[in-house]
Amino acid sequence: MxxxxxxxxxxxxxxxxxxxxxxxxxxxxxxxxxxxxxxxxxxxxxxxxxxxxxxxxxxxxxxxxxxxxxxxxxxxxxxxxxxxxxxxRLDWARLLVEEPDAERRAKLAACPGLPADVRELLAADPDVRVVAELALWTTADLAARLARHPHAEVRRAVAANEATPPRVLAMLITGEGLPPAERCLVCDSERTPYVHDPHCPRPDCDLPSGASCSGSHESTVHELVEQALWNPATPIEALVRIADHPSALLRCRLAARPDLPPETAARLACDPVPGVRADLAENPAIDDSLMRVLAADRGHDVQRRLAHNPRVPLDILSGLAAATKIGSTLLPRIASASPIEVEDLSRSPNPVVRMLLAERRDLPAEIRDRLAGDPDAKVIKSIAGHPGLAEAQLRYMVERHGSRVIAKVAANPETPSALLEYLTGHMTPVRKALREVARHRNATGRALLVCLTDQNARRIAAGHAALPPETIVELLADHDWQVVEAAAANPSLPPAVMAQLIPELNEA
The missing domain is CATH 1.25.10 (Leucine-rich Repeat Variant)
Incomplete structure (x- = not known):
């Protein structure tokens, strides 16, 4: 290359x-x-x-x-x-449906608006992968027909198709009204009963890890139910029975359904697997009373996921901020907080709550400035990227909190050139800060030359238009190919050098 x-x-x-x-x-x-x-x-x-x-x-x-x-x-x-x-052109479809390569026919099967005769040919394709791809994308009427296909892989694809009629999805879940599937990818290629080794050494084996069949195509049926759980068209009435399913993965998928009934949610809140309760905690369909139950749940990730629920009451969220490590991220409930709620959050005695609020980038100037003077470094790291901060405020943050906030100040898109030079030239460089300066639109050539001293920042700085042209040319011979590509892509590379780098056709 x-x-x-x-x-x-x-x-x-x-x-x-x-x-x-x-x-x-x-x-x-x-x-x-x-x-x-x-x-x-x-x-x-x-x-x-x-x-x-x-x-x-x-x-x-x-x-x-x-x-x-x-x-x-x-x-x-x-x-x-x-x-x-x-x-x-639709007439191409009639040509391509005769293509001998099954992978290309499968690609055709995923195309929208295929003529009816082409869809019928694909539905009868001898390669089940082609039929399954068609089943995944086809129209409601054909999906309903393919739900009766003898191959479980095709039925699995029908379960994932959002155009599949709800009554058909319910039949796929329960099996009622459908003849049993006759084959799956596992029993197509192996004698049953068979469980595929997750560490299978055969290079030509394309069975999924852990795939199994003892005659009932159980791994494919499991995947079918999982796809139906993801499918918003699947009626919840057909899914609530999964609350007692032995598969924790399926119970997790059920717990995340936005149409989850309250009584089913209450059952899942008692699930022995923390992952199920964690998925439930983030589901906006659950009510306040159940959120309060989950707020006291010390299971792995339950409280953190509840904090990400867009409907979690702020008093619960404040308690979660004290009880679990949420991290500096803009939570949905914080993002939707009203002006009165924003004011209350900004005066919270808990610095983590103030930190979470500071992640918003649309705060009123008064509240932004109040948080910019917060004594807690966590809050400063979150507010440092807010637009509208004056250079004096950003400098104060750096002078007061030092290396803990330098990278965040450098990442603010409005940080002026003089401050970026100060961050790279008058302080002990912080690697993450150098990477932020290297991609900053206000970075100067002087600041970028310092960024070149760090290997990761060097790969970014090599493409910055403010880098001196002579330095860009030197970087074309760098030992790191990523630096070379970035330098060659630099718009400040002199056109005469560009011309020298491209061989004439008779030289190529």
């Missing part, structure tokens, strides 16, 4: 004539960068698609190529990409 040319392909300042030269010598890696260029002309897109087949797929997905630009006989993957995006 030529990392210099890959970087140049993504360089937004690369002149149009050099883009043409780069297309002429592009390989698959270089084409990846070229295909994402915002300034790529239609002619350049066509030239790139003709040179590198994979780029035609990427350009098709991005809408840079149309159906008139693609020959489905020679650019099959690009034709599939356009069909998947809903902008291909």
């Amino acid at each position: 030529n990392h210099v040319l890959c970087g140049l392909a993504a360089n937004e300042a690369l002149p149009g004539e050099l883009v043409d030269r780069l297309i002429a010598v592009a390989d698959a890696d270089i084409a990846d960068g070229l295909a994402t260029r915002a300034d790529l002309s239609r002619e350049q897109a066509l030239d790139l698609a003709a040179r590198v087949e994979g780029s035609a797929v990427q350009l098709a997905y991005e809408g840079r190529l149309t159906a008139g630009d693609i020959n489905p006989l020679t650019q099959l993957q690009a034709a599939l990409a356009l069909l998947e995006a809903g902008s291909g």
Whole structure:
């Protein structure tokens, strides 16, 4: 891989004539960068698609190529990409359904708006993977038919399809009204009873880890129920029985359902597995009384997940802040707090509560400034990124709290250039702070040169436009390929150097 040319392909300042030269010598890696260029002309897109087949797929997905630009006989993957995006020609589907490669037929089966005759052919495909892919994306009527398919893998896909009618999803869960499945991927390839070794050494084996079948296709049936639990179209009446299912994974999925009935939620609150109770705690469907029960639950992650519930009462949340480690993150309930609630939270005696409030980026100036002068470093770390803070306030934070807050101050998008230079030049550098300065829009060349002393920050700083051009050129020979690509992609790289780096076609 030529990392210099890959970087140049993504360089937004690369002149149009050099883009043409780069297309002429592009390989698959270089084409990846070229295909994402915002300034790529239609002619350049066509030239790139003709040179590198994979780029035609990427350009098709991005809408840079149309159906008139693609020959489905020679650019099959690009034709599939356009069909998947809903902008291909339907007559292509009739051509591609005869494709001998099952993986490509499966890709076709996932495309929207397929003609009815093509869907019927795919539904009768000899490869179950193709039928399963169709079942995952097809219309309600065909999904209902495929629910009776003899292969459990197809039924599993039907259970995941949100277009599947609710009554059919209920039948898949209970098995009532459907003939038993006859096969699954496990018994297709192994003598039953069989349990797949999670550490299977066979390189050609594609069975899922732990897949099993003793004649009832149990692992696939388990996956079917799991998919139905994720499916919002599945009626909750068919799912509540899973509260007593032996699988903790399925009970976890049930606990997270937004339509969970109160009586089922109460049963799950007594589940012996903490993970089930944790999923339940974050579910906005549970009521305040159950939240208060879970607030006292010391099971692993229950209290932390309850703190992330968007409907948790603030008094419970304040108690959780004192009882469990939540971390500095914007909680949904804090984000939706009313102006009166925000005022109350800002005056909380618990610094963790003030820290959580400080994660908001829409605080009134009065409250923002109050928190900016908070004596607790946790609060300062959270408020340091808030817009509107004056340079004097940011400097005060650094002077008072030192290395504990430097990285957060450096990450504030409004931190001025002079302060960024101070953070890198007048204090012991903090690695995380250097990385933040390296990507900061206000970073100066002087600050960026300090960032180059840290390997991780160096990879970021090499692409910063404020870096001196002579330094960018030097970085093209760096031992780290990520630094090389970043330097080559730097828009401040002199155009004359860019031209020297791209070989002429007769040299390539």
